[in-house]
Amino acid sequence: MSFFDKLKFDANGLIPAIIQEQSTGRVLMMAWMNRASLERTVNEGKTVFWSRSRQKYWVKGETSGHFQKVKEIAFDCDGDTLLIQVEQIGAACHEGYRSCFFRSVENATGDKITEPQLAKPDEIYGKK
């Protein structure tokens, strides 16, 4: 039985993929995959997502060079979420932070930035 048969894709054919940096345990981002992008991720060894907003495949790093090399793929008890260990090149976040989760709740209502910005988005993607 293929592990694909143990996965449950949602009504739109998608499954959320949590991306974790293997060397540090830092959770970098969460994005969505469909079956074909997961197959590409398995076969190509780098993360490939499905962009819900752009309705197209999205090779992480194809514009920025910030690829994610896949080290391990796990899935949860319900088969409806993936946890992918990677080696992250550069910044995972399009805002130039290592992790997309660079803001934390500080009290009941406020928030604070918890890590340094490695690069300005303009430096990664060019000025728009």
Added chain:
Amino acid sequence: MSFFDKLKFDANGLIPAIIQEQSTGRVLMMAWMNRASLERTVNEGKTVFWSRSRQKYWVKGETSGHFQKVKEIAFDCDGDTLLIQVEQIGAACHEGYRSCFFRSVENATGDKITEPQLAKPDEIYGKK
């Protein structure tokens, strides 16, 4: 500005919450919150989810005793995913594993169990 105003709940009023064990960095599970369950999580200091299948609030640990004490709440650049650091009491997974992500892909199609089962579900929830 409240951090709640920086969050984007989906068409069903939900946001995914990744739960990570603060002391080890282990990703334990992913579940869904609505605004009210997130407010309860902030105010009560333990995780409260919204069960999509049962359409009701779900205090993690209310049946099993396996509560999650909230240590930190982060959110991502797009404001559409939460990352919550917790202290996990017992097993996070209803199948008796520390983490719900106890299976990994072994090759292109197979999978393997990567951690010990701490308890049988019967021992946690009673026989059904």
